[in-house]
Amino acid sequence: xxxxxxxxxxxxxxxxxxxxxxxxxxxxxxxxxxxxxxxxxxxxxxxxxxxxxxxxxxxxxxxxxxxxxxxxxxxxxxxxxxxxxxxxxxxxxxxxxxxxxxxxxxxxxxxxxxxxxxxxxxxxxxxxxxxxxxxxxxxxxxxxxxxxxxxxxxxxxxxxxxxxxxxxxxxxxxxxxxxxxxxxxxxxxxxxxxxxxxxxxxxxxxxxxxxxxxxxxxxxxxxxxxxxxxxxxxxxxxxxxxxxxxxxxxxxxxxxxxxxxxxxxxxxxxxxxxxxxxxxxxxxxxxxxxxxxxxxxxxxxxxxxxxxxxxxxxxxxxxxxxxxxxxxxxxxxxxxxxxxxxxxxxxxxxxxxxxxxxxx
Numbered sequence: 001x002x003x004x005x006x007x008x009x010x011x012x013x014x015x016x017x018x019x020x021x022x023x024x025x026x027x028x029x030x031x032x033x034x035x036x037x038x039x040x041x042x043x044x045x046x047x048x049x050x051x052x053x054x055x056x057x058x059x060x061x062x063x064x065x066x067x068x069x070x071x072x073x074x075x076x077x078x079x080x081x082x083x084x085x086x087x088x089x090x091x092x093x094x095x096x097x098x099x100x101x102x103x104x105x106x107x108x109x110x111x112x113x114x115x116x117x118x119x120x121x122x123x124x125x126x127x128x129x130x131x132x133x134x135x136x137x138x139x140x141x142x143x144x145x146x147x148x149x150x151x152x153x154x155x156x157x158x159x160x161x162x163x164x165x166x167x168x169x170x171x172x173x174x175x176x177x178x179x180x181x182x183x184x185x186x187x188x189x190x191x192x193x194x195x196x197x198x199x200x201x202x203x204x205x206x207x208x209x210x211x212x213x214x215x216x217x218x219x220x221x222x223x224x225x226x227x228x229x230x231x232x233x234x235x236x237x238x239x240x241x242x243x244x245x246x247x248x249x250x251x252x253x254x255x256x257x258x259x260x261x262x263x264x265x266x267x268x269x270x271x272x273x274x275x276x277x278x279x280x281x282x283x284x285x286x287x288x289x290x291x292x293x294x295x296x297x298x299x300x301x302x303x304x305x306x307x308x309x310x311x312x313x314x315x316x317x318x319x320x321x322x323x324x325x326x327x328x329x330x331x332x333x334x335x336x337x338x339x340x341x342x343x344x345x346x347x348x349x350x351x352x353x354x355x356x357x358x359x360x
Contacts, residue, residue, distance in 0.1 A: 002075040003067075004341060005099075006334030007060065009092030010084025010112045011143065012036075012043045014055035016063035017330035018074075021338060023125045025331045027066035028324075031055040034183065038247070041176045049087035056095050063330075071103045076346070078337030081109035082357025084143070089353035097349050108337040109347040112328075113139050113146060113359045114156070116296040119325040119332035131319055132291035138281045141297035141328075142168035142185075145214045147280060148360060149288045154339065156360035159284050160212030167273055167299045170216035174223045174269060178232075178262065179239035180254070188266050189302045190251045191258060195267030200226065202268040205276055212280050219272055226265055235259060274305050278313060285315050293318045300326040 001020055008015040017028040033051045037043050064071075079096035082089060093109075100107045116139045124131050133152040136159075139145070145162040165173065168185055175184015202222055205215050238257040242249050255263075277299075285293055293314055299305060301323045309318045325332060340346070 002338075002341065003069065003073060004108070004334040004337045005060070005063065005074050005077045006110075006330035006332070006337065007056075007077065007079045007092045007096050008112070008115070008328055008330040008333050009052045009056065009088050010080045010082070011088055011328060012048045012051070013328045014052050014059050014092070015328060015330035016060040017334050018063055018067040018069065019122070019331055019334035019338075023122050023335065025122075026069070027063040028329060028331050029059050029062040029066065030329055031059050035247070038182045041182050042172060043085070045085045045087055048085055049091060052088050052091035056091055060095070060099075071105075074103070074105055076106045076108050076337060076341050078108040078110050078333050080112045080115065080333055081347070081351055082112065082354035084112055084353075084355060086353050086355040089355065093351065093353050097351070101349065106341075106346040107349065107351065108340050108345075109351045110333045110336045111357055111359050112333075113144055115332035115336045116141070116144075116321075117148070117150065117294055118336040119321040119329070120294045120296050120319050122332065122335040123321055123325060124319055129319070131294065132317075134288060134290055135292040135294055136281060136285045136288060136290040137294040137296065138277060139297045140167045140277060140295070140299035142166055142172060142183075144297060145216075145277075145299075146359070147212055147284050149284075149290070150294070158358075158360040159288070160210055160214065160280060162214040162216065163207070164215055164217040165220060167214070167216060167277060168297070170220050170273065171299070173220055177224060177227060178266075179236040179243075181243050185299065186301065187251075187254060188270060189304060191254060191263055192267040192270040192304055194255065195260070195263035195265070197264070197267040197271040199264035200261070200268040202226075202265075202272045204272060212284050214276060214280065216273065216276070219269065219276075223265065223269055230261070232262070235262065270302075270304050274302070274308050277305065278308055282314050290316055292316055295320050296326065298327045
């Protein structure tokens with residue numbers, strides 16, 4: 001039975017996981033940095049690197065202990081080589097190289113975006129569900145919004161990408177604008193359920209060129225203009241006070257300091273984001289003849305996106321990962337390594353961290 005240790009450190013979560021060749025996740029440990037970055041309203045790269053240095057050893061050790069394995073029971077170590085914050089990537093990559101050198105294990109560098117695609121393939125396999133290829137993959141997170149065609153040979157063709165903000169980035173920036181703290185995406189998703197999207201107008205994206213590209217900067221600007229046109233100072237003060245008392249407020253607590261009009265604006269914002277993502281996914285699936293649609297990345301946790309995607313509007317079956325494998329994790333990195341392990345495609349110790357590594 002072959003087993004791979006995966007290490008992920010591309011942004012603000014230090015993760016290690018062990019996956020076997022059947023797809024079973026034997027261990028998965030994630031150390032979050034939300035409390036570190038929350039006070040700044042977003043990820044601070046220098047602080048992220050420092051936190052990775054503090055967490056990498058206990059996280060990897062924890063994964064080995066959880067799986068109850070010895071080092072000689074591993075067959076390879078997979079690590080995220082990019083894209084991501086270069087300082088964060090270097091921590092995981094350097095640690096993985098050291099382990100491979102000391103333990104005599106092969107190193108496999110993995111593209112973080114491909115890992116998100118394999119998160120869905122991994123869980124579908126465990127559930128006995130077949131994802132027919134060719135497929136369309138929509139990877140949407142705080143750093144990425146990409147559309148790929150996935151061939152039966154597991155090669156990728158880039159169809160569209162964001163020209164500015166990623167979808168998750170837009171959520172976090174709007175949440176910060178409205179005083180909801182960081183990360184704001186999950187909060188806005190939950191509050192959107194309590195608003196009326198038809199009560200506030202938010203514009204759809206209009207762009208020239210590739211119709212499968214994304215852009216969320218205009219929507220973000222529309223939200224800024226909306227806040228400037230309203231007197232929100234009182235509710236902003238109330239939300240900041242709530243955050244000081246409760247670093248992680250519940251939805252019920254947020255509702256006490258969020259008037260209906262703001263809830264309506266949040267619902268309108270979310271409706272446009274979901275529409276932009278799924279409209280392009282549907283078009284791309286039809287143009288490529290995709291037999292399935294994979295939606296992964298942190299934004300795949302969004303309840304509004306999941307509900308709309310499963311409403312029958314997409315031209316073929318849609319697959320999401322569970323919330324645990326939607327956000328950054330190392331199980332997806334280990335899973336993506338198995339085809340390379342089987343082919344004997346290994347990285348050498350000169351493997352570099354690439355902040356802008358592309359998948360296709």
